[in-house]
Amino acid sequence: MIQSLRVRVVIGAFAAIVFILLVLGYGLSRVFSGYVAERYRVEMAVIVDQLAAGLELRNEKVVLEKTPSDPRFTLPGSGRYWQVAPESGEVLRSRSLWDVDLPADALLPADYGFLAAEGPDGADLLVYQRAISLDGPNGSRRFTLSAAFDRFEFDDAVAQFHSAMALMLTLSATVLVAAAIFQVGVGLAPLVRLQQRVGLVRSGQANSVDDVGVSELRPLVSELNLLLQERETAVERARARASDLAHGLKTPLTVLLHVADHLPPTERELARQQVDLIRQRADRQLQSARLGVEQMSLTELGSLVGKLVMVLRPITEPRGIEWQIRVPAGLAVDMDAADFAEALGNVLDNATRFARGEIRITAAAADKAAVIIVEDDGPGASEADLAILPSRGVHLGEDGSGSGLGLSITADILSAYGGSLELGRAKLGGLSVKLSVPLRG
Known part of the structure; x- marks a missing residue:
């Protein structure tokens, strides 16, 4: 099924135009053919009238005092013919018929009230006939007059008209279809403007949808603005509830940490790890609650990457790790800055832990997404490990450090924004993390 409204309307208009022009063409053809037939019928009737006016009976002999004056009647096969056929006796005919007789009562009916006959050299003729009676001394005699x-x-004549009409209708169809396409473009232009203004709202550049100047779309614009207001209210409620939940968890977790201080060393360390894990997971759930309601904002990659590297550089400088950053200026994505910072920060944090001498960050636009690749020259991971690294709780640190939540959190954030996370082997020898994020608008 055709999904495009523009294509549907154009196809519908094209079908309507073709149907109307076909009906019009058929009607014009019938009218013109009838007109031509009537002209020939009048011409043939005049010839028959002339024959009837000049026909006499003299001493029981048929005499035609005056024949039709058209010179074509004197030329064999000229295209004009007449004949006078009595019930009995000699048949009178024009020289143009040569030696061909037109049957008086055995002709087949043809179109438009004419009869069909065969003329000189086998030509098809259309015949107009009329029967008359003449009174004589021995009674009346019946004659059949034919033209x-x-x-x-x-x-x-009909074919020439059809050719001219076909050309005219084709040109008319072309003009009408072009006009329909133009009209569809003009008619759907307000929808395009509405789409652009909704895109501005989605990207965070506007808070409401402006009027597109069409009365039919104003109710839709009004409903969209009401929906945006309700959404903003829902966002505020979600933020308030998330804040309440965060404050509500802080006190119990702090109490648990104080209680853990009175446990033996082994149990104390285990309890502290579990409390940290609860905090991380609670933060993740709060972050997930915020995702999807703060996506109407733009984040400029170059600036944010620079800030993250500035924070991490003091950690890597003592180890002699170099940063290679290649991010085009002006490249921006449809993503909240805090969410993107958390997603990319988890990846960079892993890179700083495992890199030996170099971390490389590259970004570029591909199709409708921005692709950010983070590579390091660390030990990397095997193919089997690459498949499970994004899972929660999985980490490859030999010292057991880390919660194993960083890459899974990054994957969740990217997924919420319509992006994706891919892991692979870097050209530097370590791990390569590819983040795909939708481009601006």
Whole structure:
């Protein structure tokens, strides 16, 4: 099924135009053919009237005082013919018929009220006939008067009209279809403007949808603005509830940490790890609650990457680790800055832990997404480990440090924004992390 409204409307208009022009063409063809047939019928009727006016009976002999004056009647096969056929006796006919007789009562009916006959050289004729009676000394006698013309003349006139009409209708169809396409473009332009203004709201550049100047769309614009207001209210409620939950968890977790101080060393360390894990997971759930309601903002990658590297550089400088950053200026994504900072920060944190001498950050636009690749020259990971690293609680640190939540949190954040996370082997020898994020608007 066709999904495009523009294509649907154009196809519908094209079908309507073709149907109307076909009906119009058929009607014009019938009208013109009838007109031509009527002209020939009038011409043949005049010839028959002339024959009837000049026909007499003298001493029981048929005499035609005056024949039709058209010179074509004197030329064999000229295209104009007449004939006078009595019930009995000699048949009178025009020289153009040569030696061909037109049957008086055995002709087949043809189109438009004419009869069909065969003329000189096998030409098809259309015949107009009329029966009359003349009174004589021995009573009345019956005659059949016939006037005929070549069918080719009629068919050729109709064919020429059809050719001219086909050209005219084709040009008309072309103009009408072009006008329909133009009209569809003009008619759907307000929808395009509405899409652009909704995009501005989605990207955080506007708080409401402006009027597109079309009365039919104003109710839709009004409903969209009401929906945005309700959404903003829902966002505020979600933030308030998240803040309440965060404050509500702090006190119990602090109490648990104080209680853990009175436990033996082994149990104390285990309890502290579990409390930290609860805090991390609670923070993640609060972050997930915020995702999806703060996506109407833009984040400029170059600036944010620079800030993250500035924070991490003091950690890597003592180890002699170099940073290679290649991020195009002006590259921005549809993502909240705090969410993107958390997602990329988890990846950079892993890179600083395992890198030996170099960390490389590259970014570029590909299709409709920004691709950020973080590589290090650390030990990397095997193919089997690459498949499970994004899972929660999985980490490859030999000292057992880390919660194993960093990459899983990053994957969750990217997924919430329509992005993705891919792991692989870096050209530097270590781990390569590829983050794909939707581009601006």
